């Protein structure tokens with residue numbers, strides 16, 4: 065039997081500043097080594113000051129994953145030397161003296177499978193190593209400390225996953241959840257990283273480090289299971305070790321023997337006292353938690369009669385569900401959900417396109433109003449949407465500029481109808497006894513008007529003409 069456990073590192077990307085200093089949490093917008101200060105560089109005499117907002121955001125994550133939240137938290141120094149770690153230790157959390165990390169035992173359902181959470185830690189991210197040079201001989205390693213000290217939450221699971229598919233489902237649920245909580249933007253490069261431990265047939269546990277994306281995490285676990293099964297079938301012993309994910313070759317490579325917690329010489333971070341978390345603050349955080357994805361989905365189905373599949377897609381994406389929440393009314397909710405999930409999601413399907421998109425809630429409301437009042441057809445609405453996403457122009461302007469308005473002028477429409485009647489005399493005869501044929505004639509009229517004939521008016525006029 066396969067057992068997989070995960071350690072997921074998630075950056076709290078929506079925070080203003082780093083975990084222990086006032087440098088920006090959004091390190092991505094800086095030139096190399098410009099987002100640094102004596103605190104995150106660990107210069108002598110500097111002292112860390114804990115970012116309160118980071119504690120709150122991490123607590124919200126713990127609550128959303130049904131973890132216990134202790135009333136007192138502590139920080140520890142994890143000592144090791146590595147070029148990306150200017151202090152030679154990382155300030156992190158551990159449950160050495162009882163539950164003192166930001167989240168205790170919890171769980172989350174992945175389909176019917178319960179995945180247990182061991183704990184959640186709040187810690188600082190190290191800097192970033194940049195490799196330059198074309199061959200291993202000329203390779204230069206550069207260090208960028210802009211990221212050093214940015215707030216990170218580590219979510220540790222029990223080895224409850226039985227296969228890579230469950231891992232992938234869990235990660236999808238988790239990244240939607242974090243985005244929905246407003247604590248992180250998982251689509252940012254490097255915002256979510258993971259380590260995995262894999263064992264088969266009750267054998268030794270192998271840890272895979274340095275997996276930079278969720279996509280690679282699935283690949284890395286599949287590779288590692290296959291590697292271990294191959295050793296097992298040949299009666300070769302699987303050794304307990306740490307392996308490194310090589311994302312170029314898509315394989316795991318042995319990097320060092322597994323370190324134990326003892327090797328890191330953890331000790332209490334003396335520069336940060338034990339911190340008591342006021343139960344009143346915890347209560348307040350709980351009461352202000354954003355509505356969960358599953359409850360949103362339920363509400364969309366029950367309140368607006370939106371089909372389950374559409375409700376599921378809409379509720380799990382914060383960008384779109386936020387847009388839906390501010391644009392819908394009781395009467396147009398279903399239509400808006402439809403436009404978002406069938407047309408808009410296809411048009412705005414990447415992070416960059418979302419950032420560039422000019423669509424607002426008012427556009428969506430205008431669009432559905434115009435469809436419902438027969439001003440434009442669904443087909444024209446789709447064309448208008450494309451233009452709006454690109455330019456942000458008002459719907460009325462787009463309709464007139466692209467001539468998308470429905471033909472609702474009776475005499476104009478009648479002329480077209482009479483033309484179709486004269487061209488389709490056989491179908492007109494048939495339509496008198498077979499109502500299905502009327503649809504065929506409507507189709508012909510739509511063709512002539514490029515889909516812009518007001519459908520209701522067309523049908524009324526056509527029926528009158530046929531008699």
Ligand SMILES: [Zn+2]
Nearest residue numbers: 085087101104
């Ligand atoms: Zn700093």
